[in-house]
Amino acid sequence: MNKTAEILRNSVPEIMNTWKREVINEVPAAQEAGTMALFDHLPNIITDIADLLDRHSNLSDIKEDENYKEIIVNSKHHGRHRASSESYTVEQVVQEYIIFHRTLSEFINERDAYDQQISDLVKYVIETSILESVGTFSKSIQEMQEKLIGTLAHDIRNPLAAARLSLQMIQEDKDGSWTERALNAATRSVNHALDLIEGLMNGITVKAGEGLLLSFEETDLKHNIDLVFNESKDLYTHDLVLKCEAKAIHGVFDSTAVRRMIDNLIGNAIKYGDSNQEVTLTIQDDDDSVQISVHNHGNPIPEDQQEKIFDFMNTSIEDQDTPAKSWGMGLTLVQIVADAHGGDIKLTSSVDHGTTFEVTLLKHVNKPGKRRAKLIYDAHEIVDEHIQ
Structure with missing residues (x-):
């Protein structure tokens, strides 16, 4: 033969x-x-x-x-x-x-x-x-279905926890000075949770190559950034700082998805960062894009794990109890949202400078309406030498 x-x-x-x-x-x-x-x-x-x-x-x-x-x-x-x-x-x-x-x-x-x-x-x-x-x-x-549904189910906890905290404040508010503010906060958090539940139902019908069902609309993203930041401040005891000079950031975005993305980055920064130092959310508004970065001090993400946590289909860390595995669940969502908005995500992490995730979103790459986001697949290694 x-x-x-x-x-x-x-x-x-x-x-x-x-x-x-x-x-x-x-x-x-x-x-x-x-x-x-x-x-x-x-x-x-x-x-x-x-x-x-x-x-x-x-x-x-x-x-x-x-x-x-x-x-x-x-x-x-x-x-x-x-x-x-x-x-x-x-x-x-x-x-x-x-x-x-x-x-x-x-x-x-x-x-x-x-x-x-x-x-x-x-x-x-x-x-x-x-x-x-x-x-x-x-x-x-x-x-894919389990990961997408898992991230959605995980993300529902935060707005529900924030709503419960607001209701507890109302119960303990003897003179009524906090009632209106807490009631508004509880309403926003419950509405956010309901949006996520709708996404949970849509995640059940995932097909090959598909990610979340996203709903794009003309919106002021700054308003949504303020919502998720204030909700995080109410929920966490860490020192959170927002740096944003823009009064409004107009473009075509999926507001719920972007809020979830920021919420995941803040949650992971708090989970793995130094509790004695602040977590910083920085927003840079440009003509055609917006940069959203979250920075924390503390132990860096090991260099050999930094690329793995961006790979949605990576299974090499599934059975390992490592930061990359826990970061990866949230980054599944972050990367899908960034890509769906025509942008990308970058990571820098070191002992001296801490960890920063920077996400770029394009303001007008999408038209208003609903569509499925595509999954990210790193195909750079699949070219065989015989085909080059």
């Missing part, structure tokens, strides 16, 4: 380009993907199949082969990637592999390098890939 292996090994670009044409024609979701994202780890599977053909003449002894194990890993990665790519379904993931199998078989057969043993091995590998990829795809969709 060395002839077939050599043909595959030397023809990865040609095979993948043939597969690409067929997939774009037959799989709707593939039409929106760039070449890099579309190929994912499939080129690696071709070279792994070639290595298997070099070493094995039957199926009974390939399961312990390292290349076969690598195929399983790549197939799982492919399923996880497709779960983060917009509009994919289980059926379309399976269809991609069916086309992949057909492309490989026809390519080998046209070069008179196909026999029953090769057919059996390729079929076995592709069927295994389908099972692993589809299983991971489904698991990843469930994981």
Whole structure:
């Protein structure tokens, strides 16, 4: 089978380009993907199949082969990637592999390098890939739902806690001097909680590549920043400071999502910061964008964890009791909101300067209305050297 292996090994670009044409024609979701994202780890599977053909003449002894194990890993990665790519379904993931199998078989057969043993091995590998990829795809969709719903459920606690605190103040207000202010605060917090509950229900219907359902409208973001800041001051005992020269910040935003984003950043800054030093919320209003940064003193986020906490689909820290895991739940939301507003998020963290998360939001990148935010997927490492 060395002839077939050599043909595959030397023809990865040609095979993948043939597969690409067929997939774009037959799989709707593939039409929106760039070449890099579309190929994912499939080129690696071709070279792994070639290595298997070099070493094995039957199926009974390939399961312990390292290349076969690598195929399983790549197939799982492919399923996880497709779960983060917009509009994919289980059926379309399976269809991609069916086309992949057909492309490989026809390519080998046209070069008179196909026999029953090769057919059996390729079929076995592709069927295994389908099972692993589809299983991971489904698991990843469930994981997305759990994370998005989990962040929503967590965020509901703060406005409800603030509302309860306001009601307690009313009960203890003997002369009525605090009643009106506390009642207004309780009303705002309950309304905020109701908005979050609506988001919780929308999170149940997440599909591949989808994040939260966001509602964009023309609004004064400064008003919402003041609301979440004052609510945080009522809720926490830490020293909170707001630095903002702007009297109003007009643009098209999802106010509820931005409030949740700031609330998460403040909550994490308080949780992991030095309780004896202030947490600072700084707002910089520019012509087309607004920068929102939250800074705290205290132990920094370790450098080797700083990139991981931005990866929505990262599972390497799931079972670790580390700051990155706890920060990551809130940053799932923060990154989705930043991206949905055409912006980004930056992190600086050191012993000398503390930790700062800076989020940039564009004011007019969206039109008023509702739409699903896209999930963030870091695909920079998926390009195979054969395709460059």
